[in-house]
Amino acid sequence: MDDGQQVIEGTTEGVARRLALAIHEHRVLPGAKLSEDEVGEIFGVSRTVVRAALQQLAHDQLVTLRRNKGAFVAQPSPREAHEVFEARALLEPRTARSAAARATAADIARLRAHIADEHAALAEGEPGRALYLSGLFHIEIARIADQDTVAGFITQLVSRTSLVIALYWKRRNALCESHAHHALLAALEKGDGDMAEQVMKGHLLDLLSSLDLRASVEPQVSLREALRA
Amino acid sequence: MDDGQQVIEGTTEGVARRLALAIHEHRVLPGAKLSEDEVGEIFGVSRTVVRAALQQLAHDQLVTLRRNKGAFVAQPSPREAHEVFEARALLEPRTARSAAARATAADIARLRAHIADEHAALAEGEPGRALYLSGLFHIEIARIADQDTVAGFITQLVSRTSLVIALYWKRRNALCESHAHHALLAALEKGDGDMAEQVMKGHLLDLLSSLDLRASVEPQVSLREALRA
DNA sequence: TACGATGATATTGTATACAACATGAATTGC
DNA sequence: GCAATTCATGTTGTATACAATATCATCGTA
Secondary structure, eight states: OOTTOOOOTTSHHHHHHHHHHHHHTTSSOTTOEEOHHHHHHHHTOOHHHHHHHHHHHHHTTSEEEETTTEEEEOOOOHHHHHHHHHHHHHHHHHHHHHHHHHOOHHHHHHHHHHHHHHHHHHHTTOHHHHHHHHHHHHHHHHHHTTOHHHHHHHHHHHHHHHHHHHHHBOOOSSOOSOSHHHHHHHHHHHTOHHHHHHHHHHHHHHHHHTBOOSOOOOOOOOHHHHTOO | OOTTOSOOTTSHHHHHHHHHHHHHTTSSOTTOEEOHHHHHHHHTOOHHHHHHHHHHHHHTTSEEEETTTEEEEOOOOHHHHHHHHHHHHHHHHHHHHHHHHHOOHHHHHHHHHHHHHHHHHHHTTOHHHHHHHHHHHHHHHHHHTTOHHHHHHHHHHHHHHHHHHHHHBSOOSSOSSOSHHHHHHHHHHHTOHHHHHHHHHHHHHHHHHTBOOSOOOOOOOOHHHHTOO
16 A cells, blocks of 8 residues: 555665765765765675665766776866856756746645745754755656656755865855745746746756856765765 | 777777667667677677666666566656657757758768668668668757757667667558658758758657557577677 | 885776566466 | 466575785885
């Protein structure tokens, strides 16, 4: 009756998911080495499953595999950062338009809950988690648009955006919660496709303009500490 | 001095590449079982590397992994087939426009060579290879547009399109080589972005309309035979 | 002291061994 | 004869062992 959709911990998917979450929440930063032995010991699995998880993340360009060197959290170049936003600009405005035409009351409720969670995380001093939830908001919109393929692409792009923000975020202090998500919610609730498309377009441009594309790589605390969650 | 970009055969990438090529050229058809032992024996590598290659292909949705059952060449549903074309319609016309603004003489020459190869393959009775080259044409345009991220997405979509064609192609006899690629080449050579975008849009619609989305799965010849190349 | 060579250590790349599961055939009971 | 169960076989899931490569410290020499 439970559809068996639950994820078994301790398997490849589980490790990949936990690593990805840690990266999304900026607990492990771009450039960090992900040693197979170390990760395996932390999660209590063998190198075999760790390797599979790392290859999966590498395919999403969250980590970079260097032959005979190992896996590292990816460090998108300024150019790659630009490309990510150009791809998002290509996909997300039109997707938001579709979502506006399809959103049900349940969808709106779920989006509202996302925004609430995001605020709560910020209030509790967990900016990493807030950022992660902010990304989920975009993915949820793609899901509402009922286009799994495009939603998959957007998921990848949101992930990489998290890396870009870790590297190039300019004004760290404030404005993390723009009003854009509220505006998107309003557009979707009204079923206003034009508005949804425009708001999304502007939102992405705002995000891009809040970056400073001169690299700033930071040091890294211990992996074991970061992967506790 | 050679940049080390060459691909070592007998490694994960090599196996993945050869399997992908066989799928693209319709030598192995949707639904075919890809047994780890069998593939490993054919390519002379252990299950370890075969598994890695299969996971890579699974991430591109060229194969489907069923837990404890194994890997099978993916069989996109009619709905997934639609989604692939919708995603392509979202990405490729605008990408073609960008390509038109950037194409150099060398780019044009390369595209022309692609078309020639495609014709040659058709003339030599290798429709599978012609189809593969036809896909490369689209990927090459994305590459000219100088957007690696989007080009990666398009590569995935072209791959899946090959599966869709294997399953749902209506008129098998003729028209494989439409004039669309010539028209695209002309638009790019003139640097006419509007025309490139329009032609690409129409080309994709033509492709979609040439499908019959009532499934027709066919049997499969021996793997060993198909993977000789 | 600076530079290069050499060897020890550690990590990844690959193959293999064992365990868990699925599949299908043979057998037994009705 | 038919159905259900059991067991034999084969395939995948995971862990481990070994080989190849990179890294880094030590030593020697100019």
